[in-house]
Amino acid sequence: MVRADFDRSLEELEAELIGLGEMVEKAIVKSMDALERRDLALAYEVVAEDDQIDEKRFELEEKCINLIATQQPLAVDLRTLLAVLHIAVELERMGDYAEGIGKICMIIGEDEPVETPQQLGQMARMGVAMLQRSLKSLMDRDTDLADEVWDSDDEVDALYDAVCHQIFLDMGQNPKTIEAATHFLWVAHDLERIADRATNIAERVIFVVTGRIGRYKPPGELN
Amino acid sequence: MQDQDFILQTRGLSVYYDTKKAVTDVDLDVVRNRITAIIGPSGCGKSTLLRCFNRMNDLIPSARVEGQVLFDGLDLYGHDVDPTEIRYEIGMVFQRPNPFPKTIYDNVAFGPRINGFQGNLAELVERSLVRAALWDEVKDRLNASALSLSGGQQQRLCIARALAVEPRVILMDEPCSALDPIATLAIEELMRELSEDYSIVIVTHNMQQAARVSHYTAFLMVEEARVGFLVEFGESRQIFTNPEDERTEAYITGRFG
Numbered sequence: 001m002v003r004a005d006f007d008r009s010l011e012e013l014e015a016e017l018i019g020l021g022e023m024v025e026k027a028i029v030k031s032m033d034a035l036e037r038r039d040l041a042l043a044y045e046v047v048a049e050d051d052q053i054d055e056k057r058f059e060l061e062e063k064c065i066n067l068i069a070t071q072q073p074l075a076v077d078l079r080t081l082l083a084v085l086h087i088a089v090e091l092e093r094m095g096d097y098a099e100g101i102g103k104i105c106m107i108i109g110e111d112e113p114v115e116t117p118q119q120l121g122q123m124a125r126m127g128v129a130m131l132q133r134s135l136k137s138l139m140d141r142d143t144d145l146a147d148e149v150w151d152s153d154d155e156v157d158a159l160y161d162a163v164c165h166q167i168f169l170d171m172g173q174n175p176k177t178i179e180a181a182t183h184f185l186w187v188a189h190d191l192e193r194i195a196d197r198a199t200n201i202a203e204r205v206i207f208v209v210t211g212r213i214g215r216y217k218p219p220g221e222l223n
Numbered sequence: 224m225q226d227q228d229f230i231l232q233t234r235g236l237s238v239y240y241d242t243k244k245a246v247t248d249v250d251l252d253v254v255r256n257r258i259t260a261i262i263g264p265s266g267c268g269k270s271t272l273l274r275c276f277n278r279m280n281d282l283i284p285s286a287r288v289e290g291q292v293l294f295d296g297l298d299l300y301g302h303d304v305d306p307t308e309i310r311y312e313i314g315m316v317f318q319r320p321n322p323f324p325k326t327i328y329d330n331v332a333f334g335p336r337i338n339g340f341q342g343n344l345a346e347l348v349e350r351s352l353v354r355a356a357l358w359d360e361v362k363d364r365l366n367a368s369a370l371s372l373s374g375g376q377q378q379r380l381c382i383a384r385a386l387a388v389e390p391r392v393i394l395m396d397e398p399c400s401a402l403d404p405i406a407t408l409a410i411e412e413l414m415r416e417l418s419e420d421y422s423i424v425i426v427t428h429n430m431q432q433a434a435r436v437s438h439y440t441a442f443l444m445v446e447e448a449r450v451g452f453l454v455e456f457g458e459s460r461q462i463f464t465n466p467e468d469e470r471t472e473a474y475i476t477g478r479f480g
Contacts, residue, residue, distance in 0.1 A: 075464060076472060078463075
């Protein structure tokens with residue numbers, strides 16, 4: 001097999017990227033868990049562990065740069081490496097949102113009397129599912145699955161609008177909760193961005209497979 | 224694009240050496256004032272194809288050409304076409320620099336002299352050397368032997384020699400394979416400049432070179448049943464980022480065979 005060594009490097013790189021994805025997934029789940037249970041120790045853990053995610057991203061970036069410099073990748077190899085670079089950044093930013101939720105959790109504190117809006121948990125579950133599916137679409141080079149990730153973003157956006165609306169209503173009814181509710185708005189924003197980043201990953205998968213940059217189908221053709 | 228945008232066109236072009244086929248049924252359009260790279264594995268017929276463009280294959284007794292090569296619409300293999308005249312219009316630069324064992328000046332003046340050039344020869348030599356990006360390096364020693372130049376300079380001298388007869392097309396057969404990376408980049412830079420006024424076809428084994436320098440790329444391949452057939456032709460940026468044919472993909476990513 002020609003270029004077996006390069007193929008191995010690419011495989012390892014992708015495996016590490018998936019590993020980074022799993023770290024990010026755990027961080028999101030943990031941050032929401034911490035928020036729902038008001039578990040400050042757990043929140044602190046999420047914040048502290050973000051450094052590992054950042055490091056892993058830089059490590060992946062360096063490996064990509066080395067492979068680009070030494071292997072002169074072309075065609076699908078070039079697209080894969082560029083996609084790994086992009087996706088590593090997307091994942092790192094998703095990790096930052098989880099970290100942000102952890103920090104909010106620490107600001108709100110243990111004694112916060114306001115209940116966490118339920119839709120936030122739902123948004124987080126959807127975001128995590130989108131992340132998982134976007135990475136699976138990468139592993140399987142599955143553009144249909146990548147498309148589905150894109151489509152499910154609309155649901156998250158709708159949920160985001162709904163949860164914001166609910167929080168505003170709560171604020172109006174009980175002005176004492178405004179400060180906590182503002183924090184929840186930030187959590188909702190972070191979760192909405194996590195889903196957006198998952199669609200960016202899906203976009204990169206489509207780029208790897210088809211070479212097309214940007215959205216796979218023009219909006220008119222979407223269901 | 225329309226026919227007038229193409230300076231060279233092949234139609235159903237096949238080349239045989241005796242009974243052995245080297246190029247099979249190639250339809251290729253070479254775009255005017257652009258650089259077209261021909262890439263492909265060893266023995267895929269790319270140099271043979273290149274040599275059809277100025278009838279250099281005529282010099283090989285066993286070679287036989289079928290199909291058409293059109294130069295601005297003119298059938299290059301037509302009965303009334305003089306191959307020598309064609310080679311003034313369509314110059315060639317070879318793999319190894321091959322200056323004549325003469326002075327730098329005489330190398331460049333050689334073609335025009337044979338042609339009976341009546342104008343200002345010194346001016347033509349200077350212009351050709353300037354165009355080949357060699358003038359500044361040799362202007363003070365035009366009477367020195369061409370063989371005293373470095374490999375990269377010799378190759379630029381050969382380009383100047385080709386330019387001196389004012390061709391419209393320059394064919395290059397692995398023009399940098401005997402040069403170091405810096406001399407290679409100088410030739411590539413020169414090619415890009417020349418492509419504003421000339422059409423260039425380059426055969427290269429160096430994929431990165433094809434990607435760096437060419438506007439269009441043609442990928443030729445050889446299979447057990449077929450030799451020297453065109454797999455894919457397109458803009459280089461497309462060929463090297465997102466080729467359509469999986470055989471092109473396999474070749475340019477180094478996973479051929």
